[in-house]
Amino acid sequence: xxxxxxxxxxxxxxxxxxxxxxxxxxxxxxxxxxxxxxxxxxxxxxxxxxxxxxxxxxxxxxxxxxxxxxxxxxxxxxxxxxxxxxxxxxxxxxxxxxxxxxxxxxxxxxxxxxxxxxxxxxxxxxxxxxxxxxxxxxxxxxxxxxxxxxx
Numbered sequence: 001x002x003x004x005x006x007x008x009x010x011x012x013x014x015x016x017x018x019x020x021x022x023x024x025x026x027x028x029x030x031x032x033x034x035x036x037x038x039x040x041x042x043x044x045x046x047x048x049x050x051x052x053x054x055x056x057x058x059x060x061x062x063x064x065x066x067x068x069x070x071x072x073x074x075x076x077x078x079x080x081x082x083x084x085x086x087x088x089x090x091x092x093x094x095x096x097x098x099x100x101x102x103x104x105x106x107x108x109x110x111x112x113x114x115x116x117x118x119x120x121x122x123x124x125x126x127x128x129x130x131x132x133x134x135x136x137x138x139x140x141x142x143x144x145x146x147x148x149x150x151x
Contacts, residue, residue: 049074065105065122075119084119087148089127096136100129104145124148
């Protein structure tokens with residue numbers, strides 16, 4: 001499948017050049033979401049995260065996750081949408097937080113967790129990741145993730 005990098009928007013976002021391929025995507029996560037990110041991908045204009053998520057869902061994406069940075073995460077499926085605040089943590093280094101969150105979203109999907117639990121996993125992984133000076137926090141584990149999810 002062909003991919004391309006979208007413009008100079010600060011973050012590197014890979015998107016599918018063939019819009020029909022969007023139906024093959026199970027999880028779509030955008031870091032530090034701005035409606036313009038999806039505008040450029042779909043060639044449409046969106047004024048909110050809800051509209052943008054709906055457009056991606058209508059293209060066949062099964063789960064949409066929009067990271068709002070310090071404001072938490074928005075998630076949507078065809079029949080559910082929710083917004084969750086970040087899980088508190090002691091910020092040392094934010095490098096790797098988005099990667100940790102994405103890995104946790106995939107882990108949650110592979111373990112058949114609900115949408116809410118999936119968002120909790122992503123937020124928990126981001127919180128754990130930021131508490132280390134290392135890009136990959138040595139304390140990251142399934143046990144630590146589950147514990148932080150329950151807080």
